[in-house]
Amino acid sequence: MQQVVEAVYENGVLRPLATLKLSEGQEVQLIIRSVDELAPDEMLQLAAEVYEGLSETEIGDIEHIAFDRQHFFGEDRK
Template structure:
């Protein structure tokens, strides 16, 4: 049987956020949940230290699809 249980790690112990059966052996895989704020912070940091013209240039390059998947260089 497989189930997904969310938990927090506090004072060296995993504490499930929902009840789980006691006394059964478990296999635990650790996967951290990313916070939406962390993702937004990371996205904003991409342009840190760049001037407005530099940001505009980068965005124009990203939006330019004229060479998208142009394998042969034509």
């Protein structure tokens, strides 16, 4: 059986925020994923919304700045 349960790490121990459906002494396998990390589908959704509501000119200006490596890293353009 698989359960998804939120927990808090305190004083070296994971404390579940909800009651677990486990038998006493039952062994389990934990997969830890921080809540502040985005799932791949959440990242794609955010990426799709980056230019939402901007004009073509604004998008072009942003991309020009983003791709201008000299602006960010002080590199010579070749």
